[in-house]
Amino acid sequence: MTETPRTALLVIDVQNDFCAGGALEVRGGDRVVEPLNAMIARATARHEPIYATRDWHPADTHHFKAYGGTWPVHCVAETAGARFHPGLELPGRTTIITTGDTRDDEGYSAFEGHTAEGRNLADELRRQGIERLYVGGLATDYCVRHSVLDALREGFHVVLLTDAVAAVNLDPADGDRALDEMKRAGADLRTTGEVVGSQTPA
C-alpha cells in the first residue's frame, strides 16, 4: 500500500481589502473564491487540515505609505477590510495564521505569521505531520510568492493552484514572473480542476 503524503490546504489573505472595492484591490481577486471553495470542500471530505492567513496590521505600521512604507492603508486589525471575503467558505476548524501584526513586520510570508497560540506555521505543520501544501489566494506576486518560497525552503512539497491566485501586477509581468520563480524553486503548478477532478491521490 502506498502512503499518500499528509496534505493541508493553505489559503493566503482572501480578505475584503484585497478583493473588489477593497483598499488594495487585486484585479480579479474575487475570482479566487470559487476555486478555493472547491479545494476547501475537498479538504473537508478528506479530513485534511485547512490553514488561512490574514494580513492584520496595526494602523501605524511602517508597511503603510504614511509611515515610510510602500502600501496604502489596508487590512487594519479588527476592521471590515481585514475580514475574510464573505463568500469564502472556511469551516470553523480552520487554523488562522496572523501576519504583519507588529509595526515592523511587513507580513508577506505565512511562515512569518503565527497561530492564536503563538506557534509559527512551519512548527504547526510539522506538529500535524504535514508534508504537502496546496496553496492559493492573494496576491501571486507578494504573499503567495513569499509563502510558497518559504514553504519550499522549509522542505514542504508545494502545489500552487494557478486558477486560485491573482496578482497585484505593479509591473504587468510581476504575476507571471512570480509563477515562474515558484516553479523554478520546485513548486508544482496545477489548476484546482486538475486537483479536484483527479481520483488518484495526486
Ligand SMILES: [Zn+2]
Ligand atoms: Zn499588508
